Amino acid sequence: MSTSVLQNEECQVARCTFEQWKAPLQWAAYEKWDLGHNDHYCFYHTDPDGFFVGFVNGQPVASISCVRYGDHYAHMGHYLAEPNQRGKGYGLKTWEYFLKFFDDFVLALDGMPEQTENYAKWGFTTYYKxxxxxxxxxxxxxxxxxxxxxxxxxxxxxxxxxxxxxxxxxxxxxxxxxxxxxxxxxxxxxxxxxxxxxxxxxxxxxxxxxxxxxxxxxxxxxxxxxxxxxxxxxxxxxxxxxxxxxxxxxxxxxxxxxxxxxxxxxxxxxxxxxxxxxxxxxxxxxxxxxxxx
Structure with missing residues (x-):
């Protein structure tokens, strides 16, 4: 697991532990994502290196997951920010940090329609709903x-x-x-x-x-x-x-x-x-x- 950390102003981004991933799961519950009770176990077991969190003063403020299937394909999810920390750019900083690890990967995501244009700016193309x-x-x-x-x-x-x-x-x-x-x-x-x-x-x-x-x-x-x-x-x-x-x-x-x-x-x-x-x-x-x- 890489220990490198990106520091952007007051936000530090790094791969996170299973214990640290509990905060994004709470944000997902707040958003009514209705995750399965055991999903987090299956997610983390698949690729422990695929979970990224942005921290401010040691507190989690943003997250994204990018779970690898093999050497050239990964699926993204959990692109979230702590409800009280939105609009401060922490999500974007987390996104920019994780993306540099996946230059050679085919990436997939399931995005909300209102974010489609933003994802397109990063090279993503819509295929179906x-x-x-x-x-x-x-x-x-x-x-x-x-x-x-x-x-x-x-x-x-x-x-x-x-x-x-x-x-x-x-x-x-x-x-x-x-x-x-x-x-x-x-x-x-x-x-x-x-x-x-x-x-x-x-x-x-x-x-x-x-x-x-x-x-x-x-x-x-x-x-x-x-x-x-x-x-x-x-x-x-x-x-x-x-x-x-x-x-x-x-x-x-x-x-x-x-x-x-x-x-x-x-x-x-x-x-x-x-x-x-x-x-x-x-x-x-x-x-x-x-x-x-």
């Missing part, structure tokens, strides 16, 4: 959606090699460190759709600040995606709030969520600096996290 849908799920409505569970099972650790390969097929990059815990850590759960021909879909679900979060959702077709979603939702207590960041191309799944009482609350733009990885994006129905892709 992810819509955040959220709502309380009534189990009574799910009774209208009987499914055949013959090919759906809960993900366990023995399945992870196959999960890694299917994720690689969909994403076009290796994410073993991230996926190692995402579906199985504590009360995180995953479902896989698998036939003798192999894995044809998977879904993650985890408890969050406001209820439950779905993601990622991958599938070879919309019918499989819908079956995985219904299976996951039927496992929850009645009237649970569920949130998912769903790709704009997932028309059938969006229609299903609306029928179940969920609605769009905002959208983000998936942006890349550099050439995006070559996967099968049509299989990506919903992302795992705005912070990790």
């Amino acid at each position: 992810n819509f955040r849908f959220s709502g309380q799920i009534r189990q009574q409505l799910l009774e209208d959606y009987p499914i055949n569970n013959k090919h759906i099972s809960t993900i366990n650790s023995t399945m992870l090699p196959g999960i890694y390969e299917y994720d690689f097929q969909c994403m076009g990059l290796r994410r073993e460190k991230f996926l190692q815990h995402w579906f199985t850590y504590e009360d995180n759960t995953g479902y896989v759709y698998q036939t003798p021909a192999g894995i044809q879909g998977l879904l993650g679900i985890r408890p969050s600040t406001d209820g439950y979060r779905l993601g990622p959702i991958y599938s070879d077709n919309e019918e499989i995606a819908n079956s995985l979603v219904i299976t996951a939702l039927k496992s929850l207590p009645d009237n649970s709030r569920v949130t998912v960041d769903i790709a704009e191309r997932s028309h059938s799944l969006i229609a299903l969520l609306i029928k179940l009482g969920m609605s769009e609350i905002f959208y983000t733009n998936r942006m890349y600096r550099g050439t995006p990885p070559t996967g099968t994006p049509e299989k990506i129905k919903a992302i795992a996290s705005l912070e990790l892709g």
